[in-house]
Amino acid sequence: MEALRKHFEKFITLSENEWQDLQVCLTKETIKKKNLLLKENERCDFIAFIHEGIFRFYSFNDDAERITAFFFSGDFVSNYRSFLTGKPSEHNIEALADGVIYKIKLEQLKQLYDKHQTFERLGRLIAENLYLTVADRLDSFMFQTPADRYNELVKRNSKLLLEIPQYMLASYLGITPETLSRIRARK
Amino acid sequence: MEALRKHFEKFITLSENEWQDLQVCLTKETIKKKNLLLKENERCDFIAFIHEGIFRFYSFNDDAERITAFFFSGDFVSNYRSFLTGKPSEHNIEALADGVIYKIKLEQLKQLYDKHQTFERLGRLIAENLYLTVADRLDSFMFQTPADRYNELVKRNSKLLLEIPQYMLASYLGITPETLSRIRARK
DNA sequence: AATTCTCCTTGACCAAAGTCAATAAATACA
DNA sequence: TGTATTTATTGACTTTGGTCAAGGAGAATT
Numbered sequence: 238m239e240a241l242r243k244h245f246e247k248f249i250t251l252s253e254n255e256w257q258d259l260q261v262c263l264t265k266e267t268i269k270k271k272n273l274l275l276k277e278n279e280r281c282d283f284i285a286f287i288h289e290g291i292f293r294f295y296s297f298n299d300d301a302e303r304i305t306a307f308f309f310s311g312d313f314v315s316n317y318r319s320f321l322t323g324k325p326s327e328h329n330i331e332a333l334a335d336g337v338i339y340k341i342k343l344e345q346l347k348q349l350y351d352k353h354q355t356f357e358r359l360g361r362l363i364a365e366n367l368y369l370t371v372a373d374r375l376d377s378f379m380f381q382t383p384a385d386r387y388n389e390l391v392k393r394n395s396k397l398l399l400e401i402p403q404y405m406l407a408s409y410l411g412i413t414p415e416t417l418s419r420i421r422a423r424k
Numbered sequence: 425m426e427a428l429r430k431h432f433e434k435f436i437t438l439s440e441n442e443w444q445d446l447q448v449c450l451t452k453e454t455i456k457k458k459n460l461l462l463k464e465n466e467r468c469d470f471i472a473f474i475h476e477g478i479f480r481f482y483s484f485n486d487d488a489e490r491i492t493a494f495f496f497s498g499d500f501v502s503n504y505r506s507f508l509t510g511k512p513s514e515h516n517i518e519a520l521a522d523g524v525i526y527k528i529k530l531e532q533l534k535q536l537y538d539k540h541q542t543f544e545r546l547g548r549l550i551a552e553n554l555y556l557t558v559a560d561r562l563d564s565f566m567f568q569t570p571a572d573r574y575n576e577l578v579k580r581n582s583k584l585l586l587e588i589p590q591y592m593l594a595s596y597l598g599i600t601p602e603t604l605s606r607i608r609a610r611k
Numbered sequence: 612a613a614t615t616c617t618c619c620t621t622g623a624c625c626a627a628a629g630t631c632a633a634t635a636a637a638t639a640c641a
Numbered sequence: 642t643g644t645a646t647t648t649a650t651t652g653a654c655t656t657t658g659g660t661c662a663a664g665g666a667g668a669a670t671t
Contacts, residue, residue: 298567305566318559321552350545357544358537364551365508371558372505378565379492379598380485383628404648411566416628418650570658591618603658605620 241286241339244311248362255353262345268332274314275330281319283340287312290336291400295408296328304408307333309396314338317367333401383412384420428473428526431498435549442540449532455523461501462517468506470527474499477523478587482595483515491595494520496583501525504554520588570599571607 238260245251251259263286268274274292275281287310294306294316305328308314319326320343349356377386387410390397397406407417425447432438438446450473455461461479462468474497481493481503492515495501506513507530536543564573574597577584584593594604 303567318556321556354541354544357541357548361544361548361551364548364555368551368555368558369505369508371555371562375558375562375565378562380490402648413629414649415630415651419628422650589618600659601619602621602660606658609620 240288240311244286245359248366249355249359251355255355258349258352259341259356262341262349263339264341266338266340268336268338270332270335272332273329274332274338275316275326275328277327277329278325279319280323281316281326282343284313284315284317284320284346285338285340287314288337288339290338291333292336293331293333293405294328295331302408303411304405307397307401307409309400313363378411383410383416386410387417387420427475427498431473432546435553436542436546438542442542445536445539446528446543449528449536450526451528453525453527455519455525457519457522459519460516461519461525462503462513462515464514464516465512467510468503468513469530471500471502471504471507471533472525472527474501475524475526477525478520479523480518480520480592481515482518489595490598491592494584494588494596496587500550565598570597570603573597574604574607 241263242251242256245259266285268290274285277296287308289310291310292308292314293304294308294314295302295304297303314330316326316328316330318324346356346360350360377389381389387406390406390410397409401409403417404414407414410417412420428450429438429443432446453472455477461472464483474495476497478497479495479501480491481495481501482489482491484490501517503513503515503517505511533543533547537547564576568576574593577593577597584596588596590604591601594601597604599607
């Protein structure tokens with residue numbers, strides 16, 4: 238639970254009182270490798286803080302799985318679009334390893350927004366952060382070649398390289414496993 | 425000014441008092457066609473509400489201009505990344521037509537955030553909205569072919585089709601003018 | 612009205628990534 | 642330990658979009 242508090246405090250400082258109110262909203266869950274945290278067509282009514290574990294966020298395009306994102310311990314994981322709009326998710330979230338998470342439900346978060354201005358601000362900061370993350374990723378798809386994207390990933394994100402099989406990385410980079418293998422070969 | 429109030433009220437209801445506080449922060453500006461609202465390497469310290477006009481958001485990749493977004497009357501325009509992070513902009517914002525805008529500066533917005541919880545919420549809602557916009561665009565680049573993207577644009581965004589020359593649309597779709605011309609030809 | 616730009620189209624060719632198929636290497640597991 | 646399965650590599654071929662170049666249509670300017 239302390240890890241969780243530290244993580245929130247990267248965004249904002251919580252008073253003892255606010256932290257208490259937050260804690261009662263959080264429910265701890267465990268999840269086994271290969272199980273789904275969220276299924277296609279379900280509404281995503283939660284945000285989960287990952288205490289332990291790895292998750293992949295993917296959907297089906299025709300018949301092929303396409304991975305949009307990975308999440309690690311210390312991250313928040315959710316289908317944020319479904320969470321914000323109330324529309325059913327077009328994606329699945331799958332545990333790639335056994336995990337422990339803390340969930341907060343939409344309804345309870347709304348109550349926190351109303352109760353303390355601090356949470357309203359936290360909500361803003363999280364949304365701003367997510368904006369920056371997606372905007373970066375959009376840029377990489379608009380302006381970079383697959384090789385560029387792979388090199389950047391190598392530079393920045395050794396965690397992905399160590400923990401994720403190559404065919405999933407390829408999907409995440411928007412290319413086929415064959416192409417990724419060739420990119421790696423010609424270096 | 426009433427148009428502006430209506431626009432904010434799409435997001436949130438402002439009390440008379442809050443609306444007064446907001447108004448004193450807004451400065452009206454006019455801008456001529458082909459002039460820049462923001463230059464590469466400048467910090468973007470404002471968000472502008474477009475009362476009248478059309479803007480394009482673009483940068484240079486090697487020597488070629490690449491357009492990331494268009495903005496119309498009723499939209500907020502800004503380099504939101506630069507605005508949030510304080511880093512210099514990698515993009516230009518150019519007026520494609522004579523325009524009238526209302527600017528609010530970062531410093532003043534921060535003061536509003538502190539003064540009224542309502543503005544904190546407004547800030548959150550705007551960030552959430554921008555998130556959804558970029559996330560949609562990322563999806564279109566990850567999962568769709570250029571022809572798909574063009575067809576979607578035809579379906580949804582007749583404003584772009586009417587007001588924007590084809591070679592700029594091509595850039596916005598991430599393809600060359602030649603390719604867009606061919607996509608249109610084979611229908 | 613003539614000239615000059617700007618924008619769009621079309622063709623020939625090229626490069627990058629996808630597809631399909633075979634094989635090799637690594638890992639899981641019985 | 643040996644077998645089966647999953648993952649990674651390589652080759653031959655195809656597809657898609659980019660590049661370069663030429664030409665034409667429209668709009669703006671003189």
